Amino acid sequence: MRLAKKFITLTALSLTLSAPAIAQDAKAIDGAVKARKAQMSLYAFNLGILGNMAKGQADYDAAVAQGAASSLLALIRLDASQMWPAGSEQGAAAGSRAKPEMWNNMNDVIAKAMAMQAAAEAMDGAAGQGLEAMQAAMGGVGGACSACHKAYRGPKE
């Protein structure tokens, strides 16, 4: 009887102790998913400024284009290493579309991120140098984004 009571108290205690820890884990994962999606959205926003000029939907402006390209490169250079914790893959973490394969192929993920950085550096060098130079650099950036989405991003819910 006393033993049983002790067991219940202990269990209750350990539950209250561990509950915040688990909640915090889920919160940390949720925060990481939100952070990386925000980073990706900022890539797309800056790329959109360039892309709309490339498509002729906005007039080419060297200063604006250079600003967008420099921002894109700065965003890509942010340290994202803490934004991809284990357990944050699609299916396990709400809102995530990152395929589980990412975590088994980290070398390839990094190679694809490096390829994107190289393409963004080329864009940073070209964006202020006239419409044609900027247009010529678009394909490289788009291809680098798509190569990673092809391998590691699942469709929306």
Place this chain on the structure above:
Amino acid sequence: MLRLLKWLVLLGVAGLGLGYWFTRPATLDPLAMDGLQGDAEAGALVFAAGGCASCHAAPDATGEAKLILAGGHAFPSDFGTFYAPNISPDPTQGIGGWQAVDLANAMLFGTSPTGQHYYPAFPYTSYDRTSMKDIADLWAYMQTLPASETPSKAHDVSFPFSIRASLGGWKLLFAGSEPTAVEPTNAEMQRGQYLVEVLGHCGECHTSRNALGGVNYDAWLGGAPNPSGQGRIPNITPAALDWSEADLVEYFTSGFTPDFDSAGGEMAAVVENLAKLPESDRAAIAAYLKMVPPVE
């Protein structure tokens, strides 16, 4: 296309039960392609529109290596794993010994030169309305591709699905694509219909299926569960997709969405193929998508 194998549990054996006579593989007259002169250059575009390399190139191939149709790409399903075979012109490991009419029988009826049924992991369920001219051109183009000596991988499929005759009953019920509710009103839309419904086999991914694996034609292109993981293949009818025709053409060319996200997953390979077509073809696909009945 693999989801449709689910109901094979029910129907596979029915194929044997209905009797071989009713379910025997259909073929064309062996002389049906004689006199059709294939044009390899035009065939390159049929090949791109059909997305043949997405399945038949080695899984890790990039760039020029995508033209070596060595096979090996795996398609997991509830019944086991199918592997795309070597369809390079190699006479022993590939299909170098075939005639054009053999390719026609494969694409139009899902029937092999030895009279066996193919599994619908090969989307002949869409290719079955390919024009004879396109098949002749495609065949001519495939002859120009490099040969590969890589042997095809045997499918890893369990009994009774390992017996190809079990597909006869299924084919009787489900093979033979039906016309959709889309009624093209001009030549461009007609071209778009052919590219989407037949060569591009867009419905294989973007349309859901009923419990028996039949295509839900009344929810044509209305989206479907992702057969290979989480998420859903998107609804691309006007009810869900408000992109302009120019937006669609841009997506099919560069992979960029109107807000400059880039295409991912299996769609990235589709975009790589569509980008090789003339712009008029991408515009035709966009015109067709705009007239598809909305699926809420």
